[in-house]
Amino acid sequence: MALYDYSELNTLHVDMLREIANIGTGNAATSLAAMLGRAINIQVPKVSFLDYQNVTESLGGPETLMVGMMLTLERDVSGMMMFLMKEFAHMVLNGLLGQSFASFTEVDEMGLSAMQEIANIMAGSYVNAISQITGLTIAISPPDVNIDMIGALLSVPAIHFANISDKVIFIEDEFGGDAAKTDEKSNILLIPDVDSLERILERLGASI
Amino acid sequence: MSNITIGISDLNVARPPDILVTYALGSCVGICLYDAVARVAGLSHVLLPTSSQMPGNNTPMKFADTAIPMLMVKMQAMGARPNQLRAKIAGGAQMFAASQNACANSIASIVAAIKVCKLSKPASAFLLAAHLTNRLASAQKVSTAGASVAIFWLK
Numbered sequence: 001m002a003l004y005d006y007s008e009l010n011t012l013h014v015d016m017l018r019e020i021a022n023i024g025t026g027n028a029a030t031s032l033a034a035m036l037g038r039a040i041n042i043q044v045p046k047v048s049f050l051d052y053q054n055v056t057e058s059l060g061g062p063e064t065l066m067v068g069m070m071l072t073l074e075r076d077v078s079g080m081m082m083f084l085m086k087e088f089a090h091m092v093l094n095g096l097l098g099q100s101f102a103s104f105t106e107v108d109e110m111g112l113s114a115m116q117e118i119a120n121i122m123a124g125s126y127v128n129a130i131s132q133i134t135g136l137t138i139a140i141s142p143p144d145v146n147i148d149m150i151g152a153l154l155s156v157p158a159i160h161f162a163n164i165s166d167k168v169i170f171i172e173d174e175f176g177g178d179a180a181k182t183d184e185k186s187n188i189l190l191i192p193d194v195d196s197l198e199r200i201l202e203r204l205g206a207s208i
Numbered sequence: 209m210s211n212i213t214i215g216i217s218d219l220n221v222a223r224p225p226d227i228l229v230t231y232a233l234g235s236c237v238g239i240c241l242y243d244a245v246a247r248v249a250g251l252s253h254v255l256l257p258t259s260s261q262m263p264g265n266n267t268p269m270k271f272a273d274t275a276i277p278m279l280m281v282k283m284q285a286m287g288a289r290p291n292q293l294r295a296k297i298a299g300g301a302q303m304f305a306a307s308q309n310a311c312a313n314s315i316a317s318i319v320a321a322i323k324v325c326k327l328s329k330p331a332s333a334f335l336l337a338a339h340l341t342n343r344l345a346s347a348q349k350v351s352t353a354g355a356s357v358a359i360f361w362l363k
Contacts, residue, residue, distance in 0.1 A: 051216075062231040070304050144304035151216075151232025155255070156303045158216060159235050162255040162270055 009169075009197075014047045016204050017171055017197075021045035023133065024126035025173040025188055031125040032118065032175075036095040043174040050170055055154060059084065059187065062151030065104060069119035070156060071143040073127065076136035076199060079192035080157050081126070083119050083143075084150065088176050088186045092118060104147045112145050119143035126188065134203040157191050169197065214238075217270035219252035221282045233299035237272065240296045241279060243288035250279040250288075 009017075022045050029040040056062040067089040073079045085092070093107070094100045096114050101107050107115075120143050127138045146153065161168050171190040192200065212220050214230040222228050228251035230238050241250045252275045259271035268274035280290060 056232070068303075146303055148234070148303065149232040152234030152301065152303060155216075155232070155234030155236045159255050162217075 009049075009201075013201055013206055016201060016206055017047045017169075018045050020130055020133065020200065020204075021047070021171045021173055021188075021190060023129045024190070025175060027125035027129040028122035028188065029175050031121050032092075035118070035121065036092065038095065040175055045171060045173040048170050048172065050168065055168075055170060056151045059150050060086075062149060064150045065147065066150050066153060067104065067107075067115060067145065067147050068150075068153035069115055069143045069145045070153075071119060071123050072141045073192070073196070074139045074141065077130070077138045077192060077196040079190070079196055080160060081123055081140070081191070082153070082157065082189040083122060083186065084153070084189065085186040089115065107147065115145045116143045119145065122188070126190075130200070134200055136199065136203060157189075161191065161193070214251050214253045216253055217255055217267060217275075219250065219269050219275055219279045219282070221248060221250040221279070221286055223247055223249070223286065233301070234303050235299070235301055237297055237299040239272065239276060239279070240298075241276075241283060241288075241293050242296075243283065243292045244294065245292045246287040246289065248283050248286045248288040250283045252276065252279045 022042075025042050025045060029042045033040040050058070056064075059066075064086070067085045069083040071081050073081060089104075089107075090101060093111050093114060096118070097110065099111075101111060120140075123140050123143065127140055130136070131138050157168065168191055171192075173188045174185055175188070176185050209225040209227065211227045211229055212222050214220055214228060216236065218230075220228060224247055228240075228249060230251060230253040233253070237254050239252045239254065241252075243249070252269065252272075254272045254275050255270050257271065258273045259268070260273075268278050280288075280293075283293070284290070
């Protein structure tokens with residue numbers, strides 16, 4: 001049976017995806033920690049089938065300003081990946097460039113480029129981990145960066161997947177420097193399309 | 209007076225002094241219709257221009273070509289007349305440089321959809337702010353594509 005949309009996944013599937021996300025995020029966070037020379041905490045990933053309204057609410061409301069880095073997945077797995085950071089982005093930039101920005105409006109071209117590089121390295125580690133486990137070949141596009149309201153940033157995947165389903169699978173991980181500080185919470189969203197999701201689960205031995 | 213929030217792929221109508229508002233459009237498009245005579249307003253937040261790619265869809269509020277007629281039916285039920293309507297649209301930003309530019313497409317299709325609905329003559333579709341994010345022009349600035357759209361009017 002082929003998946004018609006994401007809502008047909010059972011708890012075993014969700015557990016498998018959570019494990020994939022955990023490994024991916026672990027690798028991505030390790031790369032980030034190596035670049036910054038400091039510890040990065042990660043949380044247990046969440047796999048959720050949400051409509052966009054609920055995603056923006058869960059990330060702090062549609063008007064929350066965030067740094068968003070987006071890239072697309074190609075080859076055996078297609079879909080999108082997004083990195084979302086709030087205050088943590090300042091810390092990352094400071095760690096990389098030794099330069100601090102008072103607000104997001106002051107982040108210059110070099111800063112944006114640095115964020116893209118962060119996304120590139122983190123996504124590379126994340127995707128490599130999935131690729132190794134599943135044996136699937138996954139290519140990532142060069143990342144794009146933008147600083148905007150979370151609702152506006154998420155309109156991009158929303159539009160991309162609007163023809164398939166009203167709900168989208170968000171494989172969401174939280175990471176940051178200090179788990180106690182909510183401002184440092186950052187997110188990785190993995191949004192595979194239905195076919196790719198099926199392929200990943202099949203490779204992991206799940207019958208769909 | 210109350211604020212009526214329009215979600216993503218959602219629409220609603222209101223009369224003064226209520227306010228219709230939708231947040232963080234990004235690449236989505238907000239379509240405001242207003243009948244100044246009957247004092248009836250409608251606001252729609254659409255994702256895509258046409259429903260043709262998704263046959264049998266049950267979410268008409270997601271697509272401009274189905275959402276606008278639906279919005280007009282709701283407004284006419286409140287006394288609005290098509291020939292008195294004025295339309296304003298906002299949104300359709302290209303959020304990321306390399307992401308597929310569905311927005312230019314979207315704006316053109318939405319203007320077309322508004323024209324099909326035969327609003328006031330000549331079709332008074334104002335392009336408020338397409339491509340709000342112009343990354344080339346303002347790479348250093350926080351883009352304002354997220355800007356909320358609210359329509360309101362004086363009592």
